[in-house]
Amino acid sequence: MTQTAPIPPQAQSFVDIIKEPVFVVPEPQVSTSTTPALLEELSSVDRLFITKRLRVKSVLFLRGKKNRFYVRTPDQNLVYSVEEDNSWWVGYFCYGLRPLQLRVTDSRGSEVMRIHRPYACTARVLPCQLQRLEVFAPPGQRIGTIEQQWTVVKPLYLVRNEEGEVVFWIKGPYVTISCFKDVKFSICRSDGSPVGGTCKRWQGLTHALFLSPVTDRFGVAFERDLSVQEKALLLAATLLMDYMYYDA
Structure with a gap:
């Protein structure tokens, strides 16, 4: 029998967590020696905008279904590129549940983070297995996990740090289909206090019918004073939400 961790009290709504980028002149930041160099791009941000692109050539030439993600700040600076790596056949049969690795590289081309997702057969009513992501930054050094909890509705x-402690809960809506409205997942601490949220914007009927399998946009917002490791875990969780509910 699958055991679930206790659910914290309902968090308050995190209003307008993902808005259109506003171009402002950033204030100068003072670097500190305590910030890991590989994740320093996350130290001063409180929002990340993600664009997904399906690698069409891989599909056409039977090399597998693979996505590429571009992670930008509100002022449209590209901070990370994310490449999916999987076996050529799993994308055609497993769809959004496929096992994969995501390699996260910075603007200099250095791999700063790796996300590992094993295969898990998941259904909302009768889950055979629950989803679990392992996040490594740098590759080979685990900083935490994202674990699905069984619920009916x-x-x-839950998001755990490298010591296995629960640091965040991520709660979704009753309906996760993006149909004429935005879909938001709230992020709160283990005590129920809100920290941020993820958002998938409704981009119109034309996009939903013809373009969503090839390209999409979503984002995540969080408190600025979170550690870079915590922000990296929330970025990984946001990518998992996309695979779970919106990857065709």
């Missing part, structure tokens, strides 16, 4: 995930 609302999606629920």
Whole structure:
């Protein structure tokens, strides 16, 4: 029998967590020696905008279904590129549940983070297995995991740090289909206090019918004073939400 961790009290709404980018002149930041160099791009941000692109050539030439993600700040600076790596056949049969590795590289081309997702057969009512992501930054050094909890109605995930302690809960809505409205997942601490959220914007009927399998946009917002490791875990969780509910 699958055991679930206790659910914290309902968090308050994190209003307008993902808005259109506003171009402002950033204030100068003072670097500190305590910030890991590989994740320093996350130290001063409180929002990340993600664009997904399906690698069409891989599909056409039977090399597998693979995505590429571009992670930008609100002022449209590219901070990370994310490449999916999987076996050529899993994308055609497993769809959004496929096992994979995501390699995260910075603007200099250095790999700063790796996300590992094993295969897990998941259904909302009768889950055979629950989803679990392992996040490594740098590759080879685990900083935490994202674990799905079994629920009948609302999606629920917990985020653990490298010591196995629960640092965040991620709660989804009753309906996760993006149909004429935005879909938001709230992020709160283990005590129920809100920290941020993820958002998938409704981009219109034309996009939903013809373009969403090839390209999409979503984002995540969080408190600025979170550690870079915590922000990296929330970025990984946001990518998992996309695979779970919106990857065709």
